[in-house]
Structure formats: structure tokens, C-alpha cells
Amino acid sequence: MRASLLQIDVNEGESVESRRVRVASLVREQAGAADLVVLPELWTTGAFAYEGFGSEAEPLEGPTYEVMAKAASDAGVWLHAGSIPERDPEGPLYNTSLVFSPSGDLAAAYRKIHRFGFDKGEAVLMSAGEELVTVRLPETVLGVATCYDLRFPELFRGLVDAGAETLVVPAGWPERRRAHWTLLAQARAVENQAFVLACGTAGTHAGVPQAGHSIVVDPWGEVLAQAGAGEQVLTVEFDPGKVAVTRDQFPALKDRMLGLAAPRR
Ligand SMILES: O=C(O)CCC(=O)C(=O)O
Numbered sequence: 001m002r003a004s005l006l007q008i009d010v011n012e013g014e015s016v017e018s019r020r021v022r023v024a025s026l027v028r029e030q031a032g033a034a035d036l037v038v039l040p041e042l043w044t045t046g047a048f049a050y051e052g053f054g055s056e057a058e059p060l061e062g063p064t065y066e067v068m069a070k071a072a073s074d075a076g077v078w079l080h081a082g083s084i085p086e087r088d089p090e091g092p093l094y095n096t097s098l099v100f101s102p103s104g105d106l107a108a109a110y111r112k113i114h115r116f117g118f119d120k121g122e123a124v125l126m127s128a129g130e131e132l133v134t135v136r137l138p139e140t141v142l143g144v145a146t147c148y149d150l151r152f153p154e155l156f157r158g159l160v161d162a163g164a165e166t167l168v169v170p171a172g173w174p175e176r177r178r179a180h181w182t183l184l185a186q187a188r189a190v191e192n193q194a195f196v197l198a199c200g201t202a203g204t205h206a207g208v209p210q211a212g213h214s215i216v217v218d219p220w221g222e223v224l225a226q227a228g229a230g231e232q233v234l235t236v237e238f239d240p241g242k243v244a245v246t247r248d249q250f251p252a253l254k255d256r257m258l259g260l261a262a263p264r265r
Helices: 016-028 051-056 063-075 147-151 153-161 175-192 242-249
Strands: 002-007 036-038 078-087 093-100 106-111 133-136 141-144 166-170 195-199 215-217 223-226 232-237
Touching (some): 002 016, 002 195, 016 063, 036 195, 051 078, 063 078, 063 093, 078 106, 078 166, 106 133, 147 166, 147 175, 153 175, 166 175, 175 195, 175 215, 175 223, 223 232
Parallel strands (some): 002 036, 036 078, 166 195
Antiparallel strands (some): 002 232, 078 093, 093 106, 195 215, 215 223
């Protein structure tokens, strides 16, 4: 199976509209080169461009949905189209990832569960998703998570319990914490004996330099490929069968001890 992670440069010098068109053509260029294409988190606005979340928010089936559904079917690829600021008809905003099938149908939508920012930004402007999401492809089962979710291992365990074998993480991770990005991607792969495909952004938006360094890790924790800092298409071939082999040969997941008692005082 081949996956291409499109590490998009998100900066204020390019309008959301022109970035949408440019990214769609990058997706189309993956026809024949990849089975699965992955985009980063909030690549239309920028994950740290909080002021734009309200004005750029779209309904689920808004402009990004339309352009990406068409790009997926034109390219004939599975497309994790990263995330959009979604405006729910009821009013709240969500950081919502969209996954399209090669015929351009929506296969899944995932509302980010862990919002970043503590007492500002996304954490106050957006609502939290509540549902884990997996997507069955012919070759593997994707488990989807977004950026800050990477810090919460229990979410990934939930995805593994739901059958996930390939964990896909679009992000807008800042350069300041790049070491955490690589370390956490490897940790999630090793502890869950799963592939991790983590796709970040390049460039600087809202004054926050982005880490880039999108990464693909195998179920043994080996880094199969890692991007540099700038805009880049990172294509990697991987064998989804390696998940079952790893879990069979080193069956640590079977040794989980659930329901441990709290310490006695
Ligand atoms: O956890 C981090 O260090 C970065 C998270 C983040 O930037 C996000 O979730 O948008």
C-alpha cells in the first residue's frame, strides 16, 4: 500500500480559496502514485489562526468538502482531507476531519476530541467531539485522531480496540515542540503495534512557525520516512500485514491488565 502525506505550507500570503485549489491539484497529482493521501489539520485557515475560525467555518458539506470529494474521485484515491473548521447547523464549531473514498463519497467525519489551547484558541472557540472514528479500507482499518489528540494514549487504545491498524494524525504542530511530535508518533506506533501516519503543516501562520517533519512509523516503531521542514509530498510504501505479524510475534497487547484497582491510602 502506498500513502502520500501532503505537508502543506500554510501562510497568510495565500488566500484560503487559492490554497484550496492548489491543494486539490496536489491531491490529483497523486493519481497512480498513492492509494491513500493525507492532508494536515486546518490547512485552510491554519491551526493557530484562531481569528479566522469563525469567518472561515464551513458546514460539513461546504466548499472544502466539495473540492476534496472531487479531488479524491479524480485521483481515484482514499483521501484523508485533513480537518476544517466546521460550523454545525446548531451553532457550535468543531475541528472536523473528512475522509473520502476513491469514488468521492464521504467515508467518515471525525470531530477532534482534545481541543488545544488550555484557556484560549481552539479550546474555547470550538466544541469537543465525542466519538472515536475508524474507517475500513480494503487493505487496512484506519483510526483517526487530530494533532493534540496525539498526547492522549487512551484515545488510541480505544481506536485499536475498535480494530484500527493504521493511525492517521493530521496536525498543525508547532516547531517549538517538534521533539514531542516525533517521540509521540513513535510511542503511539510501538504501544499500539500499528502504523502511524502523521501529517503536519509547514510555514508560519499567526506568528507560529510549524514543525513540518511529517512522519510514517511502522508497528515496530521504526521511522519509515520523515519529511523536512518545508512543503513536501512524503510518499511511502508499507505492508499493512505487518500489524498482524507484529502483534502475533510480540503479543504485548494481549497482556493488558484492565480495570486495575486504585491505590489504597
Ligand atoms: O500538543 C501540542 O504540542 C500541539 C497541539 C496543537 O498544536 C493542536 O492540537 O493544534
